[in-house]
């Protein structure tokens with residue numbers, strides 16, 4: 119751990135993953151991605167998740183995000199067992215609790231930076247003015263207020279990813295999940311993104327789980343977990 | 353931004369495609385509006401004409417003439433108040449392809465039977481005084497730029513030669529369905545010019561007892577059954593409806609074309625929406641990741657297709673409505689031709705249905721889309 123001191127600021131257990139298993143069945147053959155995964159994530163922790171390709175990192179992240187369902191086991195986030203929710207409740211839960219950062223930014227090309235950041239807020243009851251304030255705050259955190267009216271096509275990869283982060287934090291989610299958020303960026307842009315995530319953790323006390331292939335990136339987190347051959351070790 | 357802003361943004365994504373699709377919807381609904389108006393106008397025409405006036409025509413068909421001698425016998429039928437007669441004159445003014453109706457009428461009894469013929473310029477008296485006088489519909493006056501008192505020459509077709517007329521009165525029909533592109537002139541003029549060769553094409557009867565019209569008509573036909581000119585007597589409304597049924601096949605054709613167009617457009621719109629959604633799978637997955645529910649995503653896609661078809665449909669119908677306002681290209685063939693409010697409402701309902709149907713499949717696909725597999729596919 120590169121920042122052992124931060125662990126002391128961590129609070130209660132926010133995420134509890136119990137005996138999680140994901141098995142794909144194709145014909146008679148079972149593809150066991152992982153079995154018996156147990157994990158606790160405390161409030162305010164910044165964790166990295168590493169492991170070889172195909173080891174199931176994204177699968178774990180997607181289950182935690184309520185995007186995928188496990189074969190067995192449970193995931194409890196902030197007292198709510200999301201593995202028992204139906205699709206409709208899960209969607210609503212995601213909008214309140216999850217901020218997702220994609221490897222390829224995944225901004226909507228037809229919307230400006232500000233509009234992209236505003237997307238998650240369309241599902242809330244915030245007024246237009248309030249939404250605007252939240253959007254500008256989020257863009258301020260990632261340092262892109264001057265680019266709010268730009269379209270993704272007019273932004274560099276690093277800038278697009280910063281917009282992606284602004285979109286992930288704008289609704290003040292419980293957890294921020296990143297699936298290789300620096301995977302598509304050059305070293306300098308990647309460093310900016312990691313700086314940002316670190317700030318979200320230290321300044322704003324955000325709970326973050328980030329999948330990465332890059333050991334340097336993982337070093338920025340408070341702890342690194344490894345997923346290999348279906349086994350998660352911390 | 354709002355959810356509808358998102359729909360707009362998506363429509364603007366591929367402007368060319370959206371505009372082209374919308375244009376095809378515009379054209380389709382212009383066609384729909386026009387074709388359907390042919391039917392509504394014909395339907396309305398079959399309701400025009402008095403139930404109180406009887407028309408006596410030849411039992412052999414409308415192109416056969418009746419003996420002049422019928423007039424006196426009809427006059428003596430119990431319940432008949434007055435008798436008039438008329439004939440067609442298939443002439444044209446300058447351009448043989450420019451059709452309008454001309455009737456040679458027994459004016460002194462014919463005109464009083466038709467209060468629809470409301471004289472708005474000149475007078476019936478002046479018309480009556482002149483053998484070559486003519487009463488012209490206001491629509492014709494405008495169409496040919498004629499003036500009251502002008503001498504106009506028509507070319508006859510089955511009554512050949514140049515026929516001169518003096519415009520002595522102009523009428524504006526009190527009921528638009530009567531038509532304002534009709535020319536009326538003296539039967540006597542036709543009779544004399546043809547050297548007494550001509551006889552009435554049909555008789556018009558005004559009744560003392562309109563409630564007995566059916567009995568009177570049956571009595572007349574029975575009376576003339578074995579004469580030189582057997583008759584077919586019916587109310588004027590039924591007579592008009594008879595002409596409309598001659599157009600019946602057109603109604604069917606119009607319906608068939610309309611249906612074909614509708615389905616063609618359905619495929620165009622459906623294809624557009626399929627393409628629009630297919631290229632956007634990743635974005636839909638992102639929206640769902642952000643917490644957009646299946647229903648919301650479904651609605652976004654459906655709203656997009658409905659917007660294309662309803663907007664396109666509205667423009668097309670509006671175009672048809674303005675193109676056929678007042679006097680227009682089709683009102684000479686179908687008096688009173690115009691796009692009714694009913695047609696516009698029906699068109700809008702169809703446009704809505706079109707949008708819902710063409711958007712349904714991609715909308716369902718979007719709603720069912722699995723985020724995980726969609727993101728895997730895109731990444």
Ligand SMILES: Nc1ncnc2c1ncn2[C@@H]1O[C@H](COP(=O)(O)OP(=O)(O)OP(=O)(O)O)[C@@H](O)[C@H]1O
Nearest residue numbers: 142144149151169170171172173174175176177178
């Ligand atoms: N629909 C599916 N059917 C069968 N197997 C699947 C399916 N989706 C994923 N898998 C398998 O699950 C395993 C885990 O995939 P996952 O994407 O979680 O790996 P990962 O650790 O994120 O890999 P990478 O580092 O390449 O992103 C892989 O072996 C993959 O082939």
Ligand SMILES: [Mg+2]
Nearest residue numbers: 175176177297
């Ligand atoms: Mg992965």
